Amino acid sequence: MSSAHALPSDRASPSAVDLAPKTSFQGLILTLQNFWAAQGCVILQPYDMEVGAGTFHPATTLRALGPKPWKAAYVQPSRRPKDGRYGENPNRLQHYYQFQVILKPNPPNLQELYLASLDAIGVDLKLHDIRFVEDDWESPTLGAWGLGWECWCDGMEVSQFTYFQQVAGFECAPVAGELTYGLERLAMYVQGVENVYDLNFNGGIGADKVTYGDVFLQAEQEYSRHNFEAADTAMLFRQFTDAEKACRTYLDAGAPEGESGRHRMAQPAYDQCIKASHVFNLLDARGVISVTERQSYILRVRELAKACGAAWLKTEGGGAS
Amino acid sequence: MPDLLLELRSEEIPARMQRRAAEDLRKLVTDALVERGFLYEGAKAFSTPRRLALHVAGLPPRGKDVREERKGPRVGAPEGAVQGFLKSAGLASLDQATIVTDPKKGEFYVAVIERPGRDTLDVLAETLPAIIKSFPWPKSMRWGAASAQPGSLRWVRPLQSIVATFGPETETPEVVPFSVDGIAAGTTTYGHRFLAPEAIEVRRFDDYVQALERANVVLDPERRKDIILHDARDLAFARGLELVEDEGLLDEVAGLVEWPVVLLGTFDPSFLDIPAEAIRATIRANQKCFVLRESGSDTLAPAFILVSNLVASDGGIAITGGNERVVRARLSDAKFFWETDKAIRLEDRLPKLDSIVFHEKLGTQGERVQRIAALARELAPLVGADPDLAERAARLAKADLVTEMVGEFPELQGLMGRKYAALQGEHPSVAAAVEEHYKPVGPSDRVPTDPVSVAVALADKLDTLVGFWAIEEKPTGSKDPYALRRAALGVVRLALENECRINLISILRLASVPQIHRMGLKFFTPLADALSTLKNFDFESFKSGFLKNVYDDVNDEVARASAFSRINDSITSLLIFFADRLKVYLRDQGARHDLIDAVFALPGQDDLLMVVRRVEALGQFLETDDGKNLLAGYKRAANILRIEEKKDGRSYEAEPDRAAIAASGEPEEQALSEALVAARASASAAVAAEDFSGAMRALSTLRAPVDAFFDKVIVNADDPALRENRLALLNALRAATREVADFSKIEG
Incomplete structure (x- = not known):
């Protein structure tokens, strides 16, 4: 239990907050950050672009490639335009938070570390049934796959646990372990709440309480409307083509000079790959991409991801000598 | 006798892979041992989410000693031969060889090579790592720091420890000394992840199982x-x-x-x-x-x-x-x-089916529904269903694919459609058909009996078969990704178990119409239109008539002819496929495959029910004495014909000269000639009336005259004209039997 000062607008009186993971969404996030910081991870901030999952963050996609060790953890807001429910479904959101941990190479005790992190956020392992249930992860757009599990807590999936085998079409050597915590779900479980919008966000007590709904309900309504009804499809089609073209242009412009040279623009190019992927998700939600076209768009994004991965491997971060 | 205990402990193994993996482990280890001459008394493998375990009981502590005598060169043989012998036998000098005297060949060197049996422990230490490194997981992975190097160990999930001990019950067993990718075999394992996280020391199988049990792990x-x-x-x-x-x-x-x-x-x-x-x-x-x-x-x-x-x-x-x-x-x-x-009626969902691809080359679900509805309407009268109801049911049959519930649980397809159809007040037969048109799924699934369900189920399967045949996606070997064998078996069972009269050839032609359209051949439109409105019509005559009529309008005669032959080839090949499915089905029911072949060998056998009736009647007939003797008579006649036709280099297909037989033939010859005319006519009439037992009865009247003929009459008469006529008479017997089946295919 701890207390903190309230939001600046409430300056008049210090308010009561409880930042324990069981009472506060942000407390849960802070606890996970502290836990993984203690394991030597760099704690990053969310990537400043729209992505469908924490995996798209270059700190995972690009850093998973190449021989250099890497440990990072971060929250990543994730956008799934199709999952919007106008704020009416207690479990589904078109924008939600993932907590992402990436450890390269995976330490031998990654499962134990994961379980310790659950303990840290208040999941009593003597009381709850934690299970590792087969779930092989694949991202067709990233050309990536790995083996691992869904982690169940009392029958609810609370995390994804993956040993990356391939990213951007390249073998991972060494393999990275990736943990993805579904923060809202985990928080709902820990807080004992049935509706995501009822989550206590700030740990505030009484009048000081700010709920998840206070922060995001209006956004869910507006973005659902946008994603399904209003998103400008002509513009989006254009943006897809533009991003695709820009990605190629940047890759060419930064291409190594000579055999042993380094690539000089892998990351800006990869941003355009991220962009194309998100624009595709929006078009998909608008229902303007037919089943057959769908596959070809996914392939186009994958080609960008592969080219960016290849470029990254020719950079210092990618381990190029 | 010593036992082997092997445990491979890993992170959580997918549930669906555990059983197979345990069995693979048992087989790989015991096969490797047997191959090296180590027999064992028993072996059993176990699995849990976190381990594979194997117990091999009753192994010898070491392999058998081998004593081998190798014959060398003659005493006094050239130096080269002696040196070669010493080298191959592993001897330092001839002093180590013995000399054997052979009365014929003189004196020879013989080397006695004795190889002591290897310790089982050593053999295990050699074979187990190889088995672990090449274990046949359906999917495997690399992990950890080791994965930076190529060729690192692959396992289903990270492998964490290995227990491998070997020894007799009465002593402390030894650790099998090996390691794989830095994991050394030992005696330490762990129990339940949460309930008993401490390390456990295990020595042999019995205490291993008990130790695990105490550590909250049920191994079996x-x-x-x-x-x-x-x-x-x-x-x-x-x-x-x-x-x-x-x-x-x-x-x-x-x-x-x-x-x-x-x-x-x-x-x-x-x-x-x-x-x-x-x-x-x-x-x-x-x-x-x-x-x-x-x-x-x-x-x-x-x-x-x-x-x-x-x-x-x-x-x-x-x-x-x-x-x-x-x-x-x-x-x-x-x-x-x-x-x-x-809240949404099924018919209002139909437009959505237009955007769901059924198969890249076969169009959308929407197009498929159109085809099935048209076909179900045509099939309806043949199976006793109301055409309107059959068409309605077919239109709604796939609508539930775009419901939320089926989107979430694809295994509920059909079933949810039925519920929604009933709720929106469809005719009970229509609602039932929406579910049942997928049936029968496999050889033991229930076959629908409501005629509306039968019509739609047939239409669904026939459309699938004709479509995949037209795009050359037929099953090959063990590969049948679109479950086409199951679909054809479904058609067979639907027709037979409901006693439906269906001429497959006309139906397949009807079902091919949309495929003709799909080929985009404009000049086929009139043909296709005509086909779709006619039942049981004569494809061949229409084809020639049609060709004649539109000849002037068609420029690409080659394309037209090739498209025709493609559709026809595809139908013929499908018929053979159906015949094969029918054979499998009847064989499972205990019918003789040779009888099925005998019936299928006749031309135009495309009515599955009639084929089966005929096979049944034939089987019963051949159980009787008349049947057996007639078959024997037939075989004798066929043999004689075969030999004589070969000898003469010609066939005796012409009708016998019955006037000559009547005038001057032997009495038995005359009797057979008359009996053949009568039997053939009445068998033919009975077949036309679909009275197959009657046809068999007609043939049975031939038994006595055939027997008498072979008793008294010499076929190979000296007079060539007489001989020829008698051979023609035997051919008439062959022809008469072909009214019911091709007897040459019948065994025995």
């Missing part, structure tokens, strides 16, 4: 299944409920826990408005829990059985509560799907 998956099943039944019984048993789920759940703890959860009875199958599907697929029903009734109870892996400190209250929350959320989703789906 069969025992875990037993525990789950009995505890689940007991828990249900205590509440006046019954477990809805589910073998597949039981297998899976037993592979998810090392220490099964069965708990009972409940949900709000208001969820029972959702169709029971949907409740079961969601609870099973998403939660891997069992559903329960009220004792002695089919009604689901608002409760479920969950299997946890933990003896919780609160007795499982939190675990049950957590699972109930998830089940509640899932059922809320299902209820939402059910309510939303009910």
